[in-house]
Amino acid sequence: MHPVRPPLPSRRTLLAASAGTLLVPATAATVYAAPPSAAPGAPAAAAPADEEALLERAARMLAGDGYDPADPDFAAALADLDAEARRWWDTLDRSAGRTALWPDLAPVADAGNFGQCYPRLRTLATAWTAPGTSFTGRADVAAALLDALRFLHGAAYHPGRTPTGNWWFWEIGSPRALLDCCVLLRAALPAADLAAYLATVDRFVPDPDRRTGSPTLSETGANRADKCVIVALRGLLGRSPEKTALARDGLSDVRDGGRNSLFQYVTSGDGFYRDGSFVQHGSVAYTGTYGAVLLAAAGQLMALLAGSAWAVTDPATTVLFDAVERSFAPVITDGLMMDAVRGRAISRERAPDHVDGALAVSYILQLAEAAPAEQAARWHAAAKGWIERQSAYPYLSLVGLPHIQRAKAVLTDPAVPAEPPLTGHHSFAAMERVVHRRPGWSYTLSLSSKRVAAYEAGNGENGHGWYTGDGMGYLYLPGDQGQFGDAYWPTVNAYRLPGTTVDTRPRANLGNAWTEFRPANEVSGGAVLHERYGAAAFELRADGSSLRARKTWFFLDDAVVALGADITAGDGRVIETTVENRGLRGDGEPAFVVDGRRQPEETGWEGDFDRARWAHLEGVGGYVFLDGGAGSRLRAVREERTGAWRDINTGADTGGSTTPHTRRYLTLWLDHGTSPAGARYAYALLPTASRVATAAWSARGPVRVAANDAAAQAVEIRDLGLTAAHFWTAATAAGIRSEGPATVLLRRRGDAISLAVSDPGHTAAQISLELPLPVRAVTSADPTVEVTPGRRGRVTVRTEGSRGATHRAELR
8 A cells, every 4th residue: 555645746737837937727628629620631720729738638648647656557657767867867968068969879960869869858858747757847957958959959950951861860750759859848948949940840841741851752651640740749839720730631641632541441552451461661561560650640640639620530540440450459469569560670679579569559549549439448458458468578567657547547447358369360461471369379470472571671670580571480378478579589590480491501681781572472371261260371482592392381270280392492502491499488498308208408409300290398389290201300409599689780779789698499490401302391380289189189180181292282170171272283182173373271061161262372363163072052152252053063263353362152
């Protein structure tokens, strides 16, 4: 129990006292009154009081307000904020003759340096504004902040500069942090200073529609959303209704007739797709970073302008609202954001999966303030479940004051149930990611093609991302929430990522040059049956190597089955397929068993197994080899690996530290030998299965490999009545005849027949199949599916233009 303390002065009272200015407190009616809303593109006018009310709302979004600093959760967040602010305050050069604000950010005129100065000043401004820190309302802090902003304006960021370096610092990072400082300091900020800073913003971000440094380039996705917020804050601070309206209209892209509207489903390039995919930079799966930024910025602006003359009234905002459950929920597991949709951000030391996951949850709760009540209620329940299940990295320790306020309101509300973990199978065809969620575990598959990048690197980020899009599989277990967030990326063997088949040639760090590698293959993706079962295919055409392979995964209730065929290379190097590369976290050495024999546990042990039948790793699950190795030897190693985040990220504002991290790994791989010709593999991953259950599964053989060659890969699961196949060419497998490439899932239960078909190559106009069973009638079918009943039912699926989507039919 904490003693009851009198409430601290409100944020506005402290602002007024520090600035020596009398401010009239905003009443609830002032802040939340809802005048008639303007339609997109319509002019808007507002009284200064309206703009000040919105600025006060913006300040609360940054620093929070009305909380009890004695509350342990707020006290911890305030202590963290105070410590970070103290770090910047103690090292801030406040001398008259300074040439930089901080010694590590010199020369200050470089974009990467002044671009990091403004966020540090924002941290100090937030600590000055938020009730309950050692900086709150201090006149010396306010004076130092105002002086530092003037210094940056004169020495680094002003309208007379010609941009150099990374455009983002000039047009998004710096103006956003600068305006946030202006919002927080506005009661103390001289009018001349504010006018100078707004002129700088007008120079580099005159509107949200165009890239100032590249005037012919229209802004899209997250970049557009960020610029809309910047222009809105500039409009409110400058008392310019036209600018604020321009920001609102930028969300809908009124200027260009909605071509780049954030509230639309795209069919190419950046944005949200109907299948739930989110793409940025034209070809990169980016739900977890750029998608979250879009959600944050658009949601913030909608909540900021709600009830004002500039309220966002575009009816197409439903696209953004629907994205919460369609795009984000499937890739958040127990509060973690799946790395398969975080792009080059996986190499950022200060932004691991649990941090990006916490931020995404926060942005969903923020958007809920502008969402219809029914959707908001579902999001509150989902967020409550994510937060309560995140035990390794508690949510309230990862986010700032405003997010804590929203979350605690949900967590303490007995009327909000905690939604259990999501289950189901999701195939995101447009970004070539597959997410399979079962009770107790989740598995994510990362693919690539000439449409979707295998990896993105640039600005010094993601130096070892070579194979992250070549079929890497991520296994998420509730008891191992730190698997990919605990220094995994700087320490894991980047040549042996789970699920990948690679040429062992040495690779160079991807470095600073911007690289967005798209391989030459077309087949990448799969089909979904009943939102529960799935199949995915991937034609590997290795980067810088002659290696080729045909790989398929089948997703079942208790297993993920992986087949590889036609593995061929001619460069004189060893080719390997990695089955597992698991970080061994915690104390002790988990037992590793092969065919019932426990293997040595000392670090440095290596094993070589000829025609192994099954293996088991304690705390993770089982591995069953369905063809006894088929000529590829099973090998294993326990090892300690050491690396530093700096090894994979040297970015100006995201670069990692040189601190070495050492982690233990158990790696399991299939050695296909030197320059193999037609090698293959077949194995099943049994997440959470016990050693006894793994041995029993291997002996029982519930999955039969019906085909695994260059023409087709197929499995039959008789207990489920399920056949799953991918046809690389016209062929017959498991009784199904396909007249060309296709992914097929077929299930028979009694008289009911369920069919799911896709074209993961995105090239076929139609798919023609002959089924291995009689069809009497069609119960239901997508408009693209035509069925001819008979002793062997025939099916024609029109796939042209469907972009890898699944086509479904229910038969009898």
